[in-house]
Amino acid sequence: MKKTTTIALFLILPGMAAFLFFNLWPIIYSIYLAFTNAQLGNFPVYNPESSVGPLRFVGLENFRWVLENEGFREAFKWTWIFVFTSVTLKVSAGIFLSLLYNSRYVKGKTIYRSLLIIPWALPLLFSVTVWKFMFDPIFGPINQLLKSIGVSNPPNWINDPLWAFVALNVIEVWLAYPFMITVITAALQSVPETLVEAAIIDGANYWQRIRHVVLPIVGKPIAFATILTSAASFQYFMVPYIYNAGLFENKFLLLYGFRKAFGANPHYGRASAVMVIATLILAVYMYVNVRITKLQEGARG
Numbered sequence: 001m002k003k004t005t006t007i008a009l010f011l012i013l014p015g016m017a018a019f020l021f022f023n024l025w026p027i028i029y030s031i032y033l034a035f036t037n038a039q040l041g042n043f044p045v046y047n048p049e050s051s052v053g054p055l056r057f058v059g060l061e062n063f064r065w066v067l068e069n070e071g072f073r074e075a076f077k078w079t080w081i082f083v084f085t086s087v088t089l090k091v092s093a094g095i096f097l098s099l100l101y102n103s104r105y106v107k108g109k110t111i112y113r114s115l116l117i118i119p120w121a122l123p124l125l126f127s128v129t130v131w132k133f134m135f136d137p138i139f140g141p142i143n144q145l146l147k148s149i150g151v152s153n154p155p156n157w158i159n160d161p162l163w164a165f166v167a168l169n170v171i172e173v174w175l176a177y178p179f180m181i182t183v184i185t186a187a188l189q190s191v192p193e194t195l196v197e198a199a200i201i202d203g204a205n206y207w208q209r210i211r212h213v214v215l216p217i218v219g220k221p222i223a224f225a226t227i228l229t230s231a232a233s234f235q236y237f238m239v240p241y242i243y244n245a246g247l248f249e250n251k252f253l254l255l256y257g258f259r260k261a262f263g264a265n266p267h268y269g270r271a272s273a274v275m276v277i278a279t280l281i282l283a284v285y286m287y288v289n290v291r292i293t294k295l296q297e298g299a300r301g
Contacts, residue, residue, distance in 0.1 A: 030272045030275060030276070031272070031276055033268050033269055033272040034062055034063070034269060034272035034273040034275075034276045035057055035058065035059060035060075035062070035269075036055055036056065036057055036058060036062075036269050037052065037053070037055065037056055037058050037061075037062075037269050038055055038267075038268035038269040038272070039052045039266065039267050039268060039269070040052075040266045040268075042054055042055045043055060043268055058269065062269045062270045062272070062273035063273045063276075063277065065270055065273075066270055066273045066274055066277060067277075071249075071250045071256060072253075072256060072274065074250045074251070075250050075251060075252060075253050075255070075256035076253060078165075078250075078251040078252065079234060079236070079251070079252050079253045080234075082165070082168070082169070082233055082236060082251075082252070083230050083233045083234050085169050086168075086169050086172045086173070086176075086233045086236075087226060087229055087230045087233055089169055089172075089173045090172065090173055090176045090177065090180055090229050090233075091180065091222065091225070091226050091229070093173050093177050093180065094176075094177060094180025094181055094183075094184050094225070095180075095184060095222070097177060097180075097181050098180075098181050098184035098185045098188055099188070099210065101181065101185055102185060102188045102189065116178050116181060116182075117178055118178075119174055119175050119176075119177070119178050120178050124175075124238055124239070124242075125238075125242065127171075127174075127175065128171065128238070128239050128242040128243060129242065131167070131170075131171045131174070131243075132158070132242070132243055135157035135158060135167045136157070136158065137154070137155070137156045137157060137158055137159075140157070142154075142157070143155075143157070158243075158244055158247075159244070159247065161247060161251075164243070164244060164247055164248070165251070167243070168236075168239060168240060168243065168248075171239055171243070172233065172236070172239065175239070176229055176232070179225065179228075179229065180225055180229065183221055183222075183224065183225040184218065184221065184222060184225065186221070187217075187218035187221035187222065188214065188218055190217070190218075191213070191214055191217050191218065195213050195217075196209055196213060196214070199212070199213045220293065223289075223293040224293075227286065227289045227290065227293070230285075230289075231282060231285070231286060234253075234278075234281075234282055234285070235254055235278075235282070236252050236254065236255075237252065237254040237255055237258065240252050240255055241255055241258070245259075249263075253274065253278045254275070254278060256274060257271050257274030257275050257278065258271070260274060
């Protein structure tokens with residue numbers, strides 16, 4: 001037995017070492033940088049000609065600077081606005097399309113199932129680039145269509161902050177609807193037909209059956225999908241970065257932190273502090289939502 005245990009430990013040690021090096025160590029090192037004055041002139045090797053001074057421990061100074069910075073507060077506000085708007089649209093679209101997909105009157109479900117995975121199958125860079133072209137204010141098909149129906153001055157989807165924000169919501173719904181439909185459709189298929197038939201016998205119309213019979217049964221899967229997709233919206237980075245990084249620099253927390261590290265005046269300590277704060281906020285958000293929705297009870301049950 002002892003020999004078997006020794007062999008097993010020997011076999012899993014390489015995997016554990018790789019996990020610690022590629023996953024745990026970068027997290028620990030980022031937290032360490034958040035408490036230092038790490039900048040371009042002293043990281044990783046101090047340059048005597050630099051005016052920033054050597055790398056040193058600064059305590060909570062980076063966190064204080066971040067929390068007092070107007071750009072961070074703006075990014076914090078708009079990140080949560082995006083979470084609210086995008087999650088509302090994603091969940092609404094997911095429920096609507098799932099109900100439509102599960103309807104007995106819909107034909108060609110095999111074709112729809114194949115089309116469902118398109119956003120998942122395409123690389124994110126390609127998808128966002130195509131959407132950016134579609135929203136192009138001059139050559140984009142969307143504005144061309146608006147002009148053809150009489151809109152003389154269509155929105156500038158790329159450079160106008162409000163309309164660009166709307167465009168990001170549209171893109172996010174398109175990217176996320178396969179996940180939402182997959183989860184909600186699986187939940188809908190578990191609804192007993194006898195309950196629906198009983199509601200029909202009792203005289204409930206379609207929307208009453210959905211509201212009082214179907215949705216209460218699939219509530220936890222929808223809550224699970226909502227929490228996961230809201231966490232993804234909170235961590236929104238790649239899409240606004242590709243779409244218009246300069247416009248959204250102070251609109252999303254992760255993009256704000258990235259620009260602090262790799263922008264005009266890079267400061268790795270402050271950027272790491274932004275990421276640590278964002279991680280803590282997300283952890284608290286996830287914990288509170290799991291407790292409110294009681295998903296952990298379903299996991300234990």
